[in-house]
Amino acid sequence: MAKPTPLSGFPELLPAARTVEREVIASLSRTFELHGFANIETRVVEPLDRLAKGGEIDKEIYLVRRLQAEDSADTADATAPDRQLGLHFDLTVPFARYVLENAGHLEFPFRRYQIQPAWRGERPQEGRFRQFTQADIDIVGKDDLPFHHDVEVMRVMVQALGDLPLPRLSFQLNNRKLIQGFYRGLGIPDVTSAIRQIDKLDKLPSETVADLLVENAGATAEQAGRCLELATIRISDHSLVERVQALGVSDELLNRGLAELASVIEGCADAVAATNGRVSVEANLRIARGLDYYTGTVVEIFMEGYERLKSVGGGGRYDALADDGRTTYPGVGISFGISRTLVPLISDGVLTGSRPVPSAVLVALADEVSRPESEHVAEALRGRGIACEVAPSPQKYGRQIRYAERRGIPFVWFPAGATHDSDQVKDIRSGDQVDADAATWSPPDADLRPGIVVSATDETSSTDERQKQ
């Protein structure tokens, strides 16, 4: 078997880096659960007809079929040969299906979080992978879902991300009712198309977008100008409502959207303050999110210094997440791109794991015969929640210490024996060695479990006074 090479677009982490990802997932899960979100996991495949909707994403879908069935019309599921299967490309499609399938067993509003990989066959580049892990939270109602859940979901994600050691994050909010009402109030013929054109502002110059508004949405040049004017508004304080009203467009839907947007920003204020500058929230009226299913609040999340990744998360309100013909399930949710965020931060050295192994202690081994004594010490430590391993072979103690050093294990334990009467433990970083009892000794809290180490680079970038590079 030759040495294998990595597969482009399918990043894998070494053990220390995986520690970073696990700590992030644990922290997110804790926050989501504190707010009553239940975890679910869906199968990775969906029937192709649920995945492919004729949109851009279709051509990125991965089909799944049994090798055996490759040359026949038969597909992955032998019990339903007419249904082709594909890997899900996000967690929203499978969640919507899960809600419909299990509606009779769920209590609504149903709040769930889901942290799983998804797959897209796009061209791999920084932060864009073919397999990537996402963390999604959604609240879904039956028939209706009060607006205050829009505020709630946003607050929860602000708190969850504010707890992570990431570069500063910016939540940029808008509201589809606001945009639609504004366009309608302006008298633009094709409001839906107009939204789609405005959504291209992050890729195209504004003059081009203006032309597209005229060409595709039937706007006059003057109307296109007003649309672009709206799209330039970025505000994080109370002047939002005033600024929009100053544009002189009057529409009932616009007013509702504006009030909702102001409420979400206002409702997040204390949660934002609690993040000590890690997270900011502002209205950015050019955020549209092209997807047709959004109907109110929309949000995209950007990471300071990593604007080139585009958004690292996003979401919003959809009045029909799912619909089985009898019942409609409205929802509001946000997705955070774990791989998109962490893989670049890890490869830039901004985040690393404090060590590649869980072990806080290596129990040294005097000779092979005394392995049971060393195991006994290890078991006593484990019984008190201290991860440890026994040295694999009875080398000279100096070599056992170097073995611990290479693995990043901070402490080496020497069972009582020839050289000393009682057990001793050495902090191999300082060299300090003290008598110790496995029934009572504990490492400092910071050494108990591996954690995330944030490099100075990141500290710099989160300090206002410094220049950005």
Place this chain on the structure above:
Amino acid sequence: MAKPTPLSGFPELLPAARTVEREVIASLSRTFELHGFANIETRVVEPLDRLAKGGEIDKEIYLVRRLQAEDSADTADATAPDRQLGLHFDLTVPFARYVLENAGHLEFPFRRYQIQPAWRGERPQEGRFRQFTQADIDIVGKDDLPFHHDVEVMRVMVQALGDLPLPRLSFQLNNRKLIQGFYRGLGIPDVTSAIRQIDKLDKLPSETVADLLVENAGATAEQAGRCLELATIRISDHSLVERVQALGVSDELLNRGLAELASVIEGCADAVAATNGRVSVEANLRIARGLDYYTGTVVEIFMEGYERLKSVGGGGRYDALADDGRTTYPGVGISFGISRTLVPLISDGVLTGSRPVPSAVLVALADEVSRPESEHVAEALRGRGIACEVAPSPQKYGRQIRYAERRGIPFVWFPAGATHDSDQVKDIRSGDQVDADAATWSPPDADLRPGIVVSATDETSSTDERQKQ
């Protein structure tokens, strides 16, 4: 969108059942980490040429390719069009590839655990799924790996599974050296084929297996009889060595295998004792594990009352887990089938989650205007690690209590207001309602987080005195 129907072989759990799975995964992870096993996660796809080895499993492999590329020779990975991709069918193949790919960045012996789904396109039946989650631990050395790691891996899995609220588990051990040596000592011409025939004893009557030994392994009828005699030995105490030696076959490899097997059983004794009867370990000399890569210790795990599932876990020693032409990586590991075990126990009602939501408390809502006060209480509780949610709408308190009841939330919190001067909390199971302060009140430990509830059925089946049904 019509109501979707489940996909056969792709089980999904409702939120309460998912709690069971999450608690099991958390408990296993904790034990593995206490023993110094680092977690890794591999991508779900492997190049087809690494997966397909011409064996039985080949026809169960799921191929993955981009929808766009469906009709051309192009496959999932556009950068390497000659490499077809498949979903991994276990965690051993991807782990071996990960070790080879990253050997320069790993410290050996490398101990890792991995808990992920795998996929096999086999016919779905109880405990056999097309997508299923496994928990694997392995220790891998570079060039060599001392035997004591065989004992270690077995002890760790005994401890890990002994902590779970499962029906009684039986570890049934054997050693490939013992079998091979015995057959060689007997003078059987084709030892490898003989092992493969003996492995069929769980499906075929022993007379048929005897015939197969004669037919395929070149054994005489007398030799076949001795092979079967060896295969009937099941012993959990010190008489093992004696019993095997009494068969009168003498072979150096047999002796080594016998000594190893006795050491593993002996080495697990205290770990087994600590499980209070939840786990037993015994030699069962008909366990062969058909896979060719095992070279020493082999184990299969069975669950009492669920023998129809066949083994719920297994593993062993392989002297060449991976090999890149220059270096060989021997390993020893065990895999535990999380889906295979839990899905049947959950659908039989043996295990359930104590509630489908993380929330321990529902904070009631007097009216929509006082939502901030209720949120304030909720935040105070969350700050102290108590999961809670605020009632979605200001219904009458009786209806809010019933709302909590339907969700399985044990406590309802009433902020101070019209009906009472101070905050109060009600245990909705007992009806007890007391004054409470969100800065100090805590639920009983048992109510803090959802947990696993074991039904009486299981208690019965783990009690020796009762008859099995």
